[in-house]
Amino acid sequence: MKSAKFDHQRAASLDDALKALGNADGEARIMGGGQSLGPMMNLRLAQPDLLIDISRVGGLDGIEVSGDVIRVGARVTHARVEDGEVPGVTGAYMQTVASGISYRSVRNRGTIGGSVAHADPSADWPSALLALGGDVVIAGQDGERRMPLDDFQVGPFATGLGFEEILTGFELPALSDSAKCGYYKVNRKPGEFADAIGAVVIGVSPRVVCGATEAAPFRVSVAEEKLAAGATEISVADARDMIAVHEPGFDDYDLQIHAVALSRAVGRAFA
Amino acid sequence: MADGGTTEGKGIGARVLRKEDWRHLAGKAKFTGDFQRPGQKEMAFVRSEVAHARIVSVTKPAGFESSVFTAKDMPDMQPMRAPSKMPGYKGADYPALAIGKVRFVGEPVAVCIADTRAEAEDLAQATLVEFGELPAVVDMLAAKAGDAPLIHEDWGDNLVMETFADDDFGKIADRATVVVKREYRMARHAMNPMEGRAVFAEWDDRTDQLMMWTSTQVPHLIRTGLAQFLGLEQRQVRVIAPDVGGGFGCKALLQPEEVIAGWLTRHLEVPVRWIEDRREHLVTGANCREHHYFVTIHATPEGRILGLDCDVTIDAGAYSVYPFTNGLEGAMAHGNLPGPYDIEVYRCRTQTMTTNKPPLMPYRGVARPGVCYAMEMTIDALARDIGVEAHDIRTMSMVKQEQLPFMSIAKKHFDSGDYAKSVEMVVDMIGLDKIRSEQISANGEGRLVGVGMGSFVEQTAHGTSVFASWGVAMVPGYEQATVRLTPDGGLELRIGVQSHGQGMETSMAQMAYEVLGIDPSQVTVTHGDTGLTPYSTGTYASRSMVMAGGATARACRVLAERMEIIAAHLLQCERAEVTVRGGKIVSGKGEVSFAEIGRVWYLNPDELPDDVDQGGIEVTMGYRPEPDSGAFTYASHACKVAVDIDTGEVEVLDYAIVEDCGTMVNPMIVEGQTYGGATQGIGTALLEESTYDSFGNPGASTFADYMMPGATDAPHYRIDHMESPSPFTEYGIKGMGEGGTIPTPAAIGNAINDALKTIGAEVTETPFTPRRVRAAIAAANKNRQGDAA
Amino acid sequence: MTELTLKINGEDVTADVETRLSLADFIRDHRRLTGTHLGCEHGVCGACTVLMNGEPVRSCITFAVVADGTEITTIEGFEDDDPMTLLRQAFHENHALQCGYCTPGMLVAARDIVTRLPDADEDRVRLELAGNLCRCTGYVGIVNAILSVIEKRRL
Numbered sequence A: 001m002k003s004a005k006f007d008h009q010r011a012a013s014l015d016d017a018l019k020a021l022g023n024a025d026g027e028a029r030i031m032g033g034g035q036s037l038g039p040m041m042n043l044r045l046a047q048p049d050l051l052i053d054i055s056r057v058g059g060l061d062g063i064e065v066s067g068d069v070i071r072v073g074a075r076v077t078h079a080r081v082e083d084g085e086v087p088g089v090t091g092a093y094m095q096t097v098a099s100g101i102s103y104r105s106v107r108n109r110g111t112i113g114g115s116v117a118h119a120d121p122s123a124d125w126p127s128a129l130l131a132l133g134g135d136v137v138i139a140g141q142d143g144e145r146r147m148p149l150d151d152f153q154v155g156p157f158a159t160g161l162g163f164e165e166i167l168t169g170f171e172l173p174a175l176s177d178s179a180k181c182g183y184y185k186v187n188r189k190p191g192e193f194a195d196a197i198g199a200v201v202i203g204v205s206p207r208v209v210c211g212a213t214e215a216a217p218f219r220v221s222v223a224e225e226k227l228a229a230g231a232t233e234i235s236v237a238d239a240r241d242m243i244a245v246h247e248p249g250f251d252d253y254d255l256q257i258h259a260v261a262l263s264r265a266v267g268r269a270f271a
Numbered sequence B: 001m002a003d004g005g006t007t008e009g010k011g012i013g014a015r016v017l018r019k020e021d022w023r024h025l026a027g028k029a030k031f032t033g034d035f036q037r038p039g040q041k042e043m044a045f046v047r048s049e050v051a052h053a054r055i056v057s058v059t060k061p062a063g064f065e066s067s068v069f070t071a072k073d074m075p076d077m078q079p080m081r082a083p084s085k086m087p088g089y090k091g092a093d094y095p096a097l098a099i100g101k102v103r104f105v106g107e108p109v110a111v112c113i114a115d116t117r118a119e120a121e122d123l124a125q126a127t128l129v130e131f132g133e134l135p136a137v138v139d140m141l142a143a144k145a146g147d148a149p150l151i152h153e154d155w156g157d158n159l160v161m162e163t164f165a166d167d168d169f170g171k172i173a174d175r176a177t178v179v180v181k182r183e184y185r186m187a188r189h190a191m192n193p194m195e196g197r198a199v200f201a202e203w204d205d206r207t208d209q210l211m212m213w214t215s216t217q218v219p220h221l222i223r224t225g226l227a228q229f230l231g232l233e234q235r236q237v238r239v240i241a242p243d244v245g246g247g248f249g250c251k252a253l254l255q256p257e258e259v260i261a262g263w264l265t266r267h268l269e270v271p272v273r274w275i276e277d278r279r280e281h282l283v284t285g286a287n288c289r290e291h292h293y294f295v296t297i298h299a300t301p302e303g304r305i306l307g308l309d310c311d312v313t314i315d316a317g318a319y320s321v322y323p324f325t326n327g328l329e330g331a332m333a334h335g336n337l338p339g340p341y342d343i344e345v346y347r348c349r350t351q352t353m354t355t356n357k358p359p360l361m362p363y364r365g366v367a368r369p370g371v372c373y374a375m376e377m378t379i380d381a382l383a384r385d386i387g388v389e390a391h392d393i394r395t396m397s398m399v400k401q402e403q404l405p406f407m408s409i410a411k412k413h414f415d416s417g418d419y420a421k422s423v424e425m426v427v428d429m430i431g432l433d434k435i436r437s438e439q440i441s442a443n444g445e446g447r448l449v450g451v452g453m454g455s456f457v458e459q460t461a462h463g464t465s466v467f468a469s470w471g472v473a474m475v476p477g478y479e480q481a482t483v484r485l486t487p488d489g490g491l492e493l494r495i496g497v498q499s500h501g502q503g504m505e506t507s508m509a510q511m512a513y514e515v516l517g518i519d520p521s522q523v524t525v526t527h528g529d530t531g532l533t534p535y536s537t538g539t540y541a542s543r544s545m546v547m548a549g550g551a552t553a554r555a556c557r558v559l560a561e562r563m564e565i566i567a568a569h570l571l572q573c574e575r576a577e578v579t580v581r582g583g584k585i586v587s588g589k590g591e592v593s594f595a596e597i598g599r600v601w602y603l604n605p606d607e608l609p610d611d612v613d614q615g616g617i618e619v620t621m622g623y624r625p626e627p628d629s630g631a632f633t634y635a636s637h638a639c640k641v642a643v644d645i646d647t648g649e650v651e652v653l654d655y656a657i658v659e660d661c662g663t664m665v666n667p668m669i670v671e672g673q674t675y676g677g678a679t680q681g682i683g684t685a686l687l688e689e690s691t692y693d694s695f696g697n698p699g700a701s702t703f704a705d706y707m708m709p710g711a712t713d714a715p716h717y718r719i720d721h722m723e724s725p726s727p728f729t730e731y732g733i734k735g736m737g738e739g740g741t742i743p744t745p746a747a748i749g750n751a752i753n754d755a756l757k758t759i760g761a762e763v764t765e766t767p768f769t770p771r772r773v774r775a776a777i778a779a780a781n782k783n784r785q786g787d788a789a
Numbered sequence C: 001m002t003e004l005t006l007k008i009n010g011e012d013v014t015a016d017v018e019t020r021l022s023l024a025d026f027i028r029d030h031r032r033l034t035g036t037h038l039g040c041e042h043g044v045c046g047a048c049t050v051l052m053n054g055e056p057v058r059s060c061i062t063f064a065v066v067a068d069g070t071e072i073t074t075i076e077g078f079e080d081d082d083p084m085t086l087l088r089q090a091f092h093e094n095h096a097l098q099c100g101y102c103t104p105g106m107l108v109a110a111r112d113i114v115t116r117l118p119d120a121d122e123d124r125v126r127l128e129l130a131g132n133l134c135r136c137t138g139y140v141g142i143v144n145a146i147l148s149v150i151e152k153r154r155l
């Protein structure tokens, strides 16, 4: 189980990395922590021609608060989030999420940017950040742009990121002390990818996400309306109805665990 | 006579810390994958991507034709053949590389060699195989259909073997008025030792020998098989198992990759190495446990079990494995279904079916986790039906202590113990009464708590007569051990079995201490090397401590006698006045050290007495218990689980074990083996499953899809021991390496069904995944609605 | 081929490696430090765990070229390390290993637990161990050994 051949280029700067992406023939991939690429390449499920290693690129690993926005660099590792480096209520929520991702020795290298760019529907950050809201910051050949998380992931392993673009970070809302957050992951074992995710953030307005489906995580509008109207709980039965609207293809078990995840995430938000 | 001397407590019964630990803790152990030679080639396989097909063509990558080999390139390599004398047995030869046809996904089609594994995999990826696909037989029950596709055309059907024993249920009809019937399935899974299989082979021109380091439990059998299928004489093959990272059965058989490595190194005259990766293991090693049961228990209204009626189907996969065959499991199921119960009538049919899946192999516990699960789950179903506690049914129906020794209805010769007492003890340990009152006060919402148990009796260290009755090609006989005093008074102990986690370098040294009183630190235990150790069929069937331990004791006793003769002469006293004790030879007239004996025999033979035993201070002795029908270990496990009825998730909250493996040589090791086995049982019960789609494609080829029990899945075990020595073995030792795995699926399944009893739901198929638990709940709800309507 | 300069167990190492070589294979096959084991090569089992700049990482899914400029510590490199000395003794005393294949990765992970989480209780230790599979022991001895070292370090 060894990777196929590839070229490796260590980018010294963002420009350098973008140039390499632009000039590459064949399939080029950015490597963040390599914790998804590594397994996929060992299994030869991914066989890129060129890996552009951004682990030495400066400026992508910062965590800064400015006003009501928290900027989190793409290269921030899950472990740093777990250790509480993101401040405030937002940070506490993200800490819970991060500590449930894989195992410490993977969290030490895996990055938040890599996870969102990879857009595995069963991964945590795509759902967790969608519930938080905010923007993805993207660098391209023609400079920087922002894209709301709401629009970013368009399907399983599919995002709004162009072939020659790099995800550089996130601008996330700095939640007020009165905000409420709940995250619930159904999985077979600690550290495993999710079978179902419920993510709830009640900041300025409630955002409720159902994740770990066959498609991109999605917001559950009926649930958001109910919470906006003052509800403090959503039963599993109600959650089933709410989710069934979005995912008519779910079998009974999948519908059930997604409903449980949603219901319990709401429960945790109000606990 | 030697009486050892246990003053320092390092002999039988002592918790001696393991001698083998330090090299592992330092990272200095040597596993097969750690071997490297200049010029070596790495092997990678082109494996079948379809379950059933004719091989139309194999196209080797241009320019690398001489680095890729198919069966056609190796005409002198024989398919592996494991004959059996079982009536009606149809064993399919297992070709190391597919010949003409492939019969499971993962079957080796070609082997590629290169300087690195990555390059060998490049070649494998570039080799194109054209398959002419055939319909696959994926399910063992579907394999029975008259119009099922044939896996081995010349058979005419897909039946490997059938066993059948009938009985007259009329004998009990008027007393056995309660009849419960259930259907169960146990899923196929993989053994997953953390070190996969691995081979390193080179030809040694100096000794004209094929040298093979391989991760195996049975080096001598590998040698015999290699010689046979490569057309060598056995003296031309030396097999060494260095450190082996777990086996659990899948390393107790000859593997295609071993045969191929032997062929390659012999013909190409380069060292070759193959290290199985986890995907290969999960795909080609999905080879155990898959059984299906219909069980009917006939009992009195009080729950005394009188009759048992079973139909068992075993999924044996595509080929028969060397040397144990794929018929073993059926024979074992037949003989073990009635468990420790004293029943009057027993009807059982086992049908072993061939399917387009990897060949079935004996996994720790071999068939018994399946039969115990089927039997014990049905007992609890009976208990629920008639409204009694299941443990009462067990104690009422088990063979009683005063009946032992006892010939069971399935012709198992039980030796010693008190089975019912293990039940009573474990019920006490788990706190049944407390759990019952907890259940009453719980409101049934959210998490439901349940308690369940499982009991078994396990034939261990069974010998010649038993294996001969199974008709397999390889029948174990007298197990041998060699002891040799070194010139400075240390002891070399050579055993033909192989230790891969069982701690035999320690426990066998404890055995030597028991007889000779020599400190275990002065004993070197050599195992796993056909060049250095006596022939042995190896480590399996919980036999090593009984057999090799017994042989060690005997060899040590003879050594003691020989040393006493020399010592008596040196002390100028009568033979009867000297005794080996505490690592010396003592007498009223003084004492002689082992080093002194070594010096005299090897370096100053002029000081030897005339009546010295000319065999010297090196002794090989054989040992076989009499009778060799096995020493019967037994245990009862009980557990408490919580079932999340919303998600179907099961958490094991508490787990209690009462076990009796006769005399314990090293209780620390006994406990470690039991915990490890039980955790594998938890894997079987809750997590592990090699799934297939309807075409026979495996669905769990990485640890992301195949769930292994981790530290959070394993409970905080509690254990208690009983110690009923076997009357038939040295020191009353019974085997115990496998037992931990046996009752766990039953105990957990029973606990889940106990939790779900208020809903009326039952799980009947392992692993009891959240999805299956939810499905059981949904089915029960539907039933209730149906009843109401 | 790419040039690689790093420190392994305190020793400066420069090597020319294929870019696709994993750090684990570099350590094992090129440096002959075979104490680091491979159990899955896809990040789940933890047998390959080593320290990179003092933090545990999976060497199987980390390419060697990525380790350029870092400091790697493998199981062979903890000679004078107090937590590791305690852990080794505790693993021995608690029968925390059988076949020993998972042991080097376990020890490296365990060292991270006892140093990073000095207050961990049994549940937390089990949770932190979720990324290290052992097929032999049922984790009993391993958990007990780690808890005993946490206890000792508290005194």
Ligand SMILES: Cc1cc2nc3c(=O)[nH]c(=O)nc-3n(C[C@H](O)[C@H](O)[C@H](O)COP(=O)(O)OP(=O)(O)OC[C@H]3O[C@@H](n4cnc5c(N)ncnc54)[C@H](O)[C@@H]3O)c2cc1C
Binding pocket: A029, A030, A031, A032, A033, A034, A035, A036, A037, A038, A039, A074, A078, A100, A101, A102, A103, A106, A109, A110, A111, A112, A113, A114, A115, A117, A118, A122, A123, A124, A125, A161, A165, A166, A167, A168, A191, A192, A193, A194, C042, C043, C044, C061
């Ligand atoms: C055993 C195991 C268990 C895991 N369990 C979980 C889990 O429970 N939950 C979970 O969420 N994740 C899990 N993961 C995945 C882990 O979180 C990864 O770290 C993460 O998904 C990818 O991050 P990375 O930085 O390692 O990305 P990489 O592997 O480096 O890259 C992943 C993909 O993203 C692209 N990419 C990376 N960075 C950028 C960038 N800045 N701009 C553009 N594209 C980029 C790459 O080209 C590649 O296609 C697990 C991983 C392992 C090995």
Ligand code: FES
Binding pocket: C037, C038, C039, C040, C041, C042, C043, C044, C045, C046, C047, C048, C049, C058, C059, C060, C061
């Ligand atoms: S070998 Fe690296 S995690 Fe399994």
Ligand code: FES
Binding pocket: B194, B245, B246, B501, C096, C097, C098, C099, C100, C101, C102, C103, C133, C134, C135, C136, C137
């Ligand atoms: S001791 Fe064998 S895998 Fe852990």
